[in-house]
Amino acid sequence: xxxxxxxxxxxxxxxxxxxxxxxxxxxxxxxxxxxxxxxxxxxxxxxxxxxxxxxxxxxxxxxxxxxxxxxxxxxxxxxxxxxxxxxxxxxxxxxxxxxxxxxxxxxxxxxxxxxxxxxxxxxxxxxxxxxxxxxxxxxxxxxxxxxxxxxxxxxxxxxxxxxxxxxxxxxxxxxxxxxxxxxxxxxxxxxxxxxxxxxxxxxxxxxxxxxxxxxxxxx
Numbered sequence: 001x002x003x004x005x006x007x008x009x010x011x012x013x014x015x016x017x018x019x020x021x022x023x024x025x026x027x028x029x030x031x032x033x034x035x036x037x038x039x040x041x042x043x044x045x046x047x048x049x050x051x052x053x054x055x056x057x058x059x060x061x062x063x064x065x066x067x068x069x070x071x072x073x074x075x076x077x078x079x080x081x082x083x084x085x086x087x088x089x090x091x092x093x094x095x096x097x098x099x100x101x102x103x104x105x106x107x108x109x110x111x112x113x114x115x116x117x118x119x120x121x122x123x124x125x126x127x128x129x130x131x132x133x134x135x136x137x138x139x140x141x142x143x144x145x146x147x148x149x150x151x152x153x154x155x156x157x158x159x160x161x162x163x164x165x166x167x168x169x170x171x172x173x174x175x176x177x178x179x180x181x182x183x184x185x186x187x188x189x190x191x192x193x194x195x196x197x198x199x200x201x202x203x204x205x206x207x208x209x210x211x212x213x214x215x216x217x218x219x
Contacts, residue, residue, distance in 0.1 A: 001044070001045075002043055002044060003044070004040060004044060004048060004052050004053065004056050005056040005059065005060070007039075007040050007043040007044055008036065008040060008053060008056040008057060008060060009056075009060055010043070011036055011039055011040070011043075012057075012060060017177070017180075017181070018032070019064060020177055022057065022060065022061040022064060023061060023064035023065045024065075025061070025065075029054050029057040029058060029061065030050065030054050032054075032057055033050045033051075033053035033054040033057055034050050036053055037050055037053060040053055074162065074165075074168055074171075075162075075216060078213070078216035078217055079159050079160050079161055079162070079216060080159075080160040081157060081158070081159060081160070081209065081212060081213060082157070082158040082160065083155065083156070083157055083158075083205065083209060084116050084131075084155060084156045084158070085155045085202065085205070086131055086132040086133075086155075087116060087129060087130065087131060087132065087154040087155060087156060087199065088129070088130065088132055088135055088150070088151060088152045088153075088154055089127060089128070089129045089149070089150070089151045089154055089187065089188065089199065090127070090128050090138065090139070090142070090147065090149070090150045090151075091125050091126065091127045091128075091147070091148040091149040091150075092125065092126050092128075092142050092145040092146060092147055092148060093124065093125060093126075093145060093146040093148060094121065094122075094123075094124055094125060094126055115130060115131035115133055115134055116129070116130060116131045116156070117129070117130045117131070117134060118130070118190045118197075120190070125148060127188070128142075129154070129156075129188060129190065129199060132152075151187065153201060153202045153203075154187065154199055154200065154201060154202065155199075155200060155201075155202050155205040156197050156198065156199050156200070157197070157198050157200070157205065157208055157209055157212060158195050158196070158197040158198075159175065159195070159196045159197075159198075159212065160194065160195055161194045161195065161196060162194070163193075163194055165193070165194055165196075166193055166194075171196075172189070172191070172196055174215075175196065175198070175212060175215065176189070176198075178211055178212070178215050179198070179208060179211065179212075182207070182211055184200070184204050184207055184208050184211070185200070185201070185204065186198055186199070186200060187199045187200055187201065
């Protein structure tokens with residue numbers, strides 16, 4: 001039979017915001033216990049007191065706070081942030097790729113610095129995010145493919161993370177949860193070993209940059 005702590009952990013995991021607020025000590029856990037009692041009783045199939053749930057919540061909050069400490073120690077200094085504008089995104093249904101397409105898309109453009117370009121192929125779709133200077137070339141190269149979506153007026157924020165970031169649990173969610181808390185929609189995320197790039201609408205870039213910068217400055 002499932003225990004009270006196991007049930008509480010299961011219910012808290014359904015709400016990342018609740019989990020985060022508990023770990024930061026922002027909540028009255030007695031009030032949270034009262035709100036969860038009916039669901040907990042249904043799971044464990046017996047009547048229980050609020051105090052038993054509160055104890056489970058306290059233990060869970062301490063556990064979550066302890067997990068966050070390695071992340072805090074990892075960022076000894078604020079990471080560099082890089083903003084790019086004039087981006088667009090296009091998504092196509094997957095089709096056999098022509099041999100010359102990668103060469104066509106990766107060619108240098110007039111001797112200038114290489115443009116922003118990411119290509120992500122999923123099970124059924126391929127999404128390309130690129131600088132506006134590549135827009136016509138990309139649309140022409142994929143003109144025979146079934147286009148699913150096209151978005152203009154995009155910008156990106158790249159967080160240049162310290163080496164070894166991929167081994168740190170929660171490093172991406174730390175940033176994404178902060179954006180979600182502030183109601184800033186994220187269109188796409190792209191990552192390499194030590195770079196985490198967030199694609200947003202132009203109208204949200206200033207607010208997102210300020211938030212992410214503050215997120216690390218206050219550590």
